[in-house]
Every structure is written in structure tokens, then in C-alpha cells.
Amino acid sequence: MKFQEEDFLWRKSSKDLWEFQTKSQGIYEVHYEYYCSKMDAGGCWSDDRQLYLNFSNFIFDIQERKSEQIQIRIELEKNCYVATSLPELSQHFWEAENFQHLMDSPLLASPDLKYDSYKVGNSTFHLWFNGEIHFDLADLKSTFKAFTKNQIEAYGDFSSKDYHFIIQLLPYRHYHGVEHRDSTVITFGPAESLKDKTQMDELVGVSSHELYHYWNVCRIRPKGILPYDLSKEVYLEEGLVMEGVTTYMGDHYLLKSGYFNLEEYLLILQKQIQKEFDSFGWQHQSIVQSSFDLWLDGYKAGIPEKKVSIYNRGALISLCLDLILTSFESSLEKVMKDMWIQFGKAEIGYCLKDFEKLVILHSRDKAFIKSFFQNFVYGEKDLLPLLKNLLADINIEILENFENNDLLHFFGIRKEDSGIITQLHPDSEAYTILMKNDRILEYVDNTTADQVNLKIERLGKIININIIKSQKMFFPKFTLLTKKNPKSTLSVLIGK
Ligand SMILES: [Zn+2]
Known part of the structure; x- marks a missing residue:
């Protein structure tokens, strides 16, 4: 049967919802084009060497038919390798259980894919690489196998037969x-940088x-995304x-499996601490509020x-929780295993209070954990004194120093090499005079007068400004130091 335009009606009723009505029953086909050129871990890309798809970007979720199977046929060259967790019915023809399954199953097809795999228990872990390989694949495989084993041991089981790491190695920084x-x-780049251990650390x-x-x-899964409503x-x-x-x-x-040594691991914590206290968002929003607002500006x-x-901040709060739980002879790992049993395996959504309750159960100190959550999770309390205390208990000292950058440490002004101001400390005098994105053209550090003379450009205007040196020091540089017996520090951190 052929339909005329007047036989049906369609309209767009919200930013991502289309409605479709017909006068008579029949099969209607929807044809559309999708512009496929976003190369990141959630995007889609199509060129002469690859087709890379995240189906949630462009497949319609039909409101009344959410639970129906969806079949996908893609016209690909015969010599294409395809990386996807979707079950294949025949060559280049797949079937998803329903929309949620499809949107949760990205696909990468290319004649250039490189492949390897490893097994842990009865599960196969597939490694797919698109791009240049500048590292030892056997080394990478043994690293992956080690952390996979550790994670499976911690949770007690892994319910899938197959799991796919689909890795796009890009020629630029990403x-x-x-x-x-x-x-x-x-999605990671530049691919060539992976010959350096520090870059490999990032990929691992x-x-x-x-x-x-x-x-x-x-x-x-949190209750709010069980299932995900797009x-x-x-x-x-x-x-x-x-x-x-x-x-x-x-x-x-990665510490527990031996990929990181203690020194390398402490450098990661040091970076997290630096990042946390280089900004002051924590004075204005709790992690719960920032989580709630996440959809706004991502x-x-x-x-x-x-x-x-x-x-x-979430990682640092988790570190604190783990150290507190360890002192009560439990651990964050054990709390998460209970989360897995009570909510994951049972397929019941959880909320933050459920997590808090389990932490209380494992610590057996209700008042202490309640006040921890009130201060640092629901509240905006400074995490640094607590971090210092908890790390001191395992012989790690947090040192603060203020050397080699007067503009930053004495005046609270952070700038790029180009002179553009990127941050002003809220407690500094500079905060009330200068603006982010002002460009410093010249500055004279007048140490005898305890002030700095700045010539800046703002919206094309040149302004001369004097700022008095503060009594307070700003933006400390943090260093983590193991004081004694690093072996015992390590054994607490890995829970042995
Ligand atoms: Zn994540």
C-alpha cells in the first residue's frame, strides 16, 4: 500500500520528542540523516576507514514500544572488523533486546582494528584498538588482566561472558x-605518547x-537512572x-595489582589534593548539590x-571513608560489595541514604559517620584538616609551600604564560580589582613597598593598577611525603 502525505501527521512536541499519527493501519518507514562527526567516547564518527556509532545519539526510542527487540543491519565492507557487545545474528546484522540494550552497546567497524583478548575466570575480555599502537601489547594485557582480576575478586563475581574495551587511539591530545x-x-591521544609511562598511566x-x-x-544504579530516560x-x-x-x-x-608503586600512587593523591584546594567551589556547593546540578553545565x-x-572531591571523600572504615576493620571495598549484593544483583535502584546506611553498618559508629556525611557530603566543610589527620595516621604528611611564584602566592593572581588571568583568590585584594580574562601586559614586583604595579588590558582598554601585598599566603603547593615505614602505609592502603 502507498500512503500520501495527508494520510499521516507528525510534529515535534519538545526538544527531543516527535509525535506521529496515522489515519490508517500499516507499515510506515521513518527516513532521516544523522550528521556523524563527533570523535569522543560518547559520539559518532564516519569516514573512509571507520564507522563508529553510539546508538543513543541517533536511534529513536519509541515511547510505546520500549521493550521490543531492535535489529540493526549495517552495510559494511566484507573485510571490516566489528567491535561491539551486541549479539550478531549473521554477518553485519545484530539484535538488541530493547532500546536500553542498544543505546548501551556502541559499535566500531573498521578494516584497521587491532585485536587481542584475555580471560579471567569464565569471562573473555576483548581488547580492540583503532589507531597506532606505540606500546607493548603484551605488557598492557598483563596490566589489564591484573586489575580485572582484583576487581572481580572484590565484588565476588562477574556475570558476563564477554566484555569489550573499545579504544580509539587518536593522533591528537584527547x-x-x-x-x-x-x-x-x-578515546585517547596522542597515540604516540603512550610510549611514555606517565601517559600509559592515564590510559590504564x-x-x-x-x-x-x-x-x-x-x-x-541510582533510582533516578533505572531505567535511563532520555x-x-x-x-x-x-x-x-x-x-x-x-x-x-x-x-x-592499580595500586593493589602492583601497576602503581606507592610513590606513583601518592602522586595521584597529591594531584587530587592540589586540584581540590586550588579552587573554592567546595565553599559554595556540597558534592550533593554539584551532583544535582551536573546536567546544567556538565x-x-x-x-x-x-x-x-x-x-x-568524590575521590578524596572516598579516600577518607576508606581510611575511616579501615580503622574500624572494614573498607570501602566491603561496603561496595554489599551495594552490589543488595542493589546491583537485586536490580534495585539505590539512593545516597542507602550508601550512607551501609557505611554506618560497616563502621558501627553511627554518630561519627552521620556527622561525616553532614559535614563533607551534604555540607561544605573544609576537607583538608581531616585529610591531614587521616593521612598522618598512616605516616603520610601533607606539606604546603609557597615558593617561586610571588604573583600567585602573595597576590592571589593565577595567570597563563600569555598573561591572561585564569583565577583570582577570593580572599585577595586582587579579586576585588582584577577580573578573570584580564590580560597582564607588564608587572613590576615592588618588593620594598610590598606591592605590585600591573598594566593590564581589559576589553581593549589599558588600565594601571597597584595591589598591596597581603599578610596571607595564597594557593599553597602541596606535596605528599611518606615519613617512615612505607611498607605499613602501603599495607593499609591496599587493605592487607
Ligand atoms: Zn566514570
Whole structure:
């Protein structure tokens, strides 16, 4: 049967919802084009050498038919390798259980894909690489196998037969990962930099993080995303558990599996501490509030000192929780195993209070944990004194110094090499006079008069300004130092 335009009606009723009505029953086909050129871990890309798809970007979720199977046929060259966790019915023809399954199963097809795999227990972990390999694949495989084993041991089981690491190695600087039920996409670059250990640390770090999401987020899910509804904004308070715990535990298993030594691991904590106290979002928003607002500006910088990073502050809160739990002869790992049993395996959504209750149960000190959550999770209390105390207990000292940058440490002005001001300390005099993005053309540090004379450009105007040196020092540089017996420090950190 052929239909005329007047036989049906369609209209767009909100930013991402289309409605379709017909006068008579029949099969209607919807044809559309999708512009496919976003290369990151959640995007889509199509060129002469690859087709890379994240289906949530362009496949319709039919409101009344959410639970129906969806078949996908893609016209590909015969010699294409395809990386995806979707079950294949025949060549280049796949079937997803339903829309949620499809949107959670990215696909990468290319004749250039490089492949390897390893097994842990009865599960096969597939490694797919698109791009140049500048590292020893056997080394990478044994690193991956070690952290996979550690994570599976911690949770007690891994319920999938297959899991796919789909890794895009790009020629330019890039870093992104997105977790899925049975796979992850990681976009990383420059590919060539992976011959350096510090860059490899980043790739291994994001890979361990994404695998940890197999349990935490993909299966241990907050109520608000069980299931995921793409038609509206998602408000979640559980950012601490979703990304904070994952960031902390991802690195924890790299220490435990021996990929990081104590020194390398402490450098990661040092960076997190530096990042946390270089900004003042924590004075204005709790991690719960920042988690709730996440859909607003995502991971972009946004308004200065307004929000906290659920990753960075979340990881430091997780470190504190782990050290507190360890002192009560439990651990964050054990709390997360209970989260897995009670919520993940049971397929029940959780909320932040459920996590808090489990931490209380494992510490057996209700009042202490309640006040911890009140201060640092629901509240905006300074985490630094607590971090100092908890780390001192395991022989790690946090040192602060203020050397080699007078403009930063005496006047509270952070600038790029080009002179553009990127940050002003809220307690500094400079904060009330200068503005972010002002460009410093010249400055004279007049030490005898305890002031600095600045010539700046703002909106094309040249302004001369004097700023008095403050009594207070700003923006300390943090260093973590193991005082004595690093062996005992390590054994507390890895829970042995
Ligand atoms: Zn994550």
C-alpha cells in the first residue's frame, strides 16, 4: 500500500520528542540523516576507514514500544572488523533486546582494528584498538588482566561472558571514557605518547575506572537512572558514589595489582589534593548539590568557584571513608560489595541514604559517620584538616609551600604564560580589582613597598593598577611525603 502525505501527521512536541499519527493501519518507514562527526567516547564518527556509532545519539526510542527487540543491519565492507557487545545474528546484522540494550552497546567497524583478548575466570575480555599502537601489547594485557582480576575478586563475581574495551587511539591530545553494560569506549591521544609511562598511566587509569563502572553505575544504579530516560533532565544526588568512589577505586586496584608503586600512587593523591584546594567551589556547593546540578553545565568549567567536581572531591571523600572504615576493620571495598549484593544483583535502584546506611553498618559508629556525611557530603566543610589527620595516621604528611611564584602566592593572581588571568583568590585584594580574562601586559614586583604595579588590558582598554601585598599566603603547593615505614602505609592502603 502507498500512503500520501495527508494520510499521516507528525510534529515535534519538545526538544527531543516527535509525535506521529496515522489515519490508517500499516507499515510506515521513518527516513532521516544523522550528521556523524563527533570523535569522543560518547559520539559518532564516519569516514573512509571507520564507522563508529553510539546508538543513543541517533536511534529513536519509541515511547510505546520500549521493550521490543531492535535489529540493526549495517552495510559494511566484507573485510571490516566489528567491535561491539551486541549479539550478531549473521554477518553485519545484530539484535538488541530493547532500546536500553542498544543505546548501551556502541559499535566500531573498521578494516584497521587491532585485536587481542584475555580471560579471567569464565569471562573473555576483548581488547580492540583503532589507531597506532606505540606500546607493548603484551605488557598492557598483563596490566589489564591484573586489575580485572582484583576487581572481580572484590565484588565476588562477574556475570558476563564477554566484555569489550573499545579504544580509539587518536593522533591528537584527547582523554575520554564512557561505560556501558558489557563494554566501554575510550578515546585517547596522542597515540604516540603512550610510549611514555606517565601517559600509559592515564590510559590504564581510565580503563580501570571504566571497568569498575561495570558494577558501580552499570548495575549498582541510582533510582533516578533505572531505567535511563532520555526524554528529560536527570537529577542525581549520587555523584559521590557513581564517580567519586569509581575514581578512587579505579586507582586503588592499580595500586593493589602492583601497576602503581606507592610513590606513583601518592602522586595521584597529591594531584587530587592540589586540584581540590586550588579552587573554592567546595565553599559554595556540597558534592550533593554539584551532583544535582551536573546536567546544567556538565563537565565544563562554568562559573568560577561555584561547584565541586564529583570525580575529584568524590575521590578524596572516598579516600577518607576508606581510611575511616579501615580503622574500624572494614573498607570501602566491603561496603561496595554489599551495594552490589543488595542493589546491583537485586536490580534495585539505590539512593545516597542507602550508601550512607551501609557505611554506618560497616563502621558501627553511627554518630561519627552521620556527622561525616553532614559535614563533607551534604555540607561544605573544609576537607583538608581531616585529610591531614587521616593521612598522618598512616605516616603520610601533607606539606604546603609557597615558593617561586610571588604573583600567585602573595597576590592571589593565577595567570597563563600569555598573561591572561585564569583565577583570582577570593580572599585577595586582587579579586576585588582584577577580573578573570584580564590580560597582564607588564608587572613590576615592588618588593620594598610590598606591592605590585600591573598594566593590564581589559576589553581593549589599558588600565594601571597597584595591589598591596597581603599578610596571607595564597594557593599553597602541596606535596605528599611518606615519613617512615612505607611498607605499613602501603599495607593499609591496599587493605592487607
Ligand atoms: Zn566514570
